[in-house]
Amino acid sequence: MSQRVTPRSFLTSHLRTRAAVLAAGMGVTAVVGAGIAAAADTTAATGNTAKAVQAQADAQAEAAKTKTAEVQKPAEAKKAQKAQKVQKVQKQVQPVKKKASWVDPVKKYTISATYAQAGGMWQSAHSGQDFAVPNGTKVMATHGGTVVKAGGNGAGDGPAYGNAVVINHGNGTYSQYAHLSQVNVQPGQVVKTGQKIALSGNTGNSSGPHLHFEIRTGAHYGSAIDPVKFLRGKGVQF
Incomplete structure (x- = not known):
């Protein structure tokens, strides 16, 4: 049996054809790869462009915000200054509370014997206003x-008053405080409105602890006027 021999020229041609096909395939692959790469580059470029546009938009928005804030700042400052001026004017308009010029001689009292009241406890009509308070209650300069008189024996007005104090307020007006358990001032001493001058008591011609209070036109007994009417005229309420 004979064997068939393939000519060398045929093998050579066949190998060349196969090589060309492979080369062509590689070329197509290269072209496709290049296309894909180009597409990828295009996508990346598009993404970068979008990012750049967004960044620019963000920058513009921030700049606009800053500009708005800068515009608002002067307006807000001006508004605040106006509010401060209004508050200052309101504060100036509001009346300033002044301290009372005249005050009650004691606090938390009960009205007892009144001015000009008749009774057997005194020589004639009652010469002042009595405030019933516990023994030792603070007595204040009305x-x-x-101080022109202070001490026992009614400060010179007689034993019926017990311990007493008389204060000269000027313009012919005096106040007297009697039946005191303790005297805390002395003649010649200057006192202020509401200052403690004594403690209430039951000394002298007294049926129980209380403060006997008078308003006088002179320093001595016999010059008393209605103390409640006088103090009400000074704004003191009973």
């Missing part, structure tokens, strides 16, 4: 002035 108005500023100078």
Whole structure:
């Protein structure tokens, strides 16, 4: 049996054809790869462009915000200054509370014997206003002035008053405080409105602890006027 021999020229041609096909395939692959790469580059470029546009938009928005804030700042400052001026004017318009010029001689009291009241406890009509308070209650100067009399025996007005104090308030007005358990001032001493001058008591011609209070036109007994009416005229309420 004979064997068939393939000519060398045929093998050579066949190998060349196969090589060309492979080369062509590689070329197509290269072209496709290049296309894909180009597409990828295009996508990346598009993404970068979008990012750049967004960044620019963000920058513009921030700039606009900053500009708006800068515009608002002067307006807000001006508004705040206006509010401060209004508050200052309102504060100036509001009346300033002044301290009372005249005050009650004691606090938390009960009104007892009144001015000009008749009774057997005194020589004639009652010469002042009595405030029933516990023994040792703080007694205050009903108005500023100078102490002219202080001590026992009614400070010179007689034993019926017990321990007493008389204050000169000027303009012919005096106040008297009697039946005291303790005297805390002395003649010549200057006192202020509401200052403590004594403690209430039950000394002298007294049926129980209380403060006997008078308003006088002179320093001595016999010059008393209605103390409640006088103090009400000074704004003191009973």
